[in-house]
Amino acid sequence: MSTLIVVYTRSKNNLLLAQELQMRLQCKLHLLTEVKPRSGFSVLLEPLFPAKTELVDTEISLTPYEQIIFVAPVWWKRVAAPMRLFMQQHKEEVKKYSFITMCNGVVGQKEKLEEELTALLGQRPVAVTELWVGSLIFRAIRHDLALFDEEITAFLKALEEGK
Numbered sequence: 001m002s003t004l005i006v007v008y009t010r011s012k013n014n015l016l017l018a019q020e021l022q023m024r025l026q027c028k029l030h031l032l033t034e035v036k037p038r039s040g041f042s043v044l045l046e047p048l049f050p051a052k053t054e055l056v057d058t059e060i061s062l063t064p065y066e067q068i069i070f071v072a073p074v075w076w077k078r079v080a081a082p083m084r085l086f087m088q089q090h091k092e093e094v095k096k097y098s099f100i101t102m103c104n105g106v107v108g109q110k111e112k113l114e115e116e117l118t119a120l121l122g123q124r125p126v127a128v129t130e131l132w133v134g135s136l137i138f139r140a141i142r143h144d145l146a147l148f149d150e151e152i153t154a155f156l157k158a159l160e161e162g163k
């Protein structure tokens, strides 16, 4: 099955996760970049003062891919704004998708994310997985991914079964 990983990251945790998935699946990866990359401070203020989001290179088409794996942080219990924008822009091109995030972790958040993704993309995700780091300011190194080996394997198995 042809797979594309689409990743947005601000402080690189989710980039490491996406690279791990890419290594396991041997597929393409598309990194979302903002025209004006945001600071941690602006993420902190997001609920009060949402920053304008503009992405570099939105020309990519998702149509050739049978499934998309979206990888992004969670901010304020929502998918990070740049990924939300990309999903809205490419909604019609998505055949099947899943979402995985390295995030702080909040009880009940996964269900909320599933609802948000379904509303954004007009279809339910095949799988949603949160890798909980237990801190808002955690900065992962490659070695930390070993902690999530079982969850990553289970996520990929769910994709296989959702074929």
Ligand SMILES: Cc1cc2nc3c(=O)[nH]c(=O)nc-3n(C[C@H](O)[C@H](O)[C@H](O)COP(=O)(O)O)c2cc1C
Binding pocket: 008, 009, 010, 011, 012, 013, 014, 015, 040, 043, 044, 045, 072, 073, 074, 075, 076, 077, 078, 102, 103, 104, 105, 106, 109, 133, 135, 136, 137, 138
């Ligand atoms: C202001 C702010 C709000 C956040 N809100 C949430 C949240 O609601 N739920 C959650 O699980 N993680 C939350 N996080 C944690 C991020 O999702 C986490 O740090 C993530 O790994 C960052 O990803 P990145 O390094 O790829 O940018 C928040 C982080 C910041 C800085």
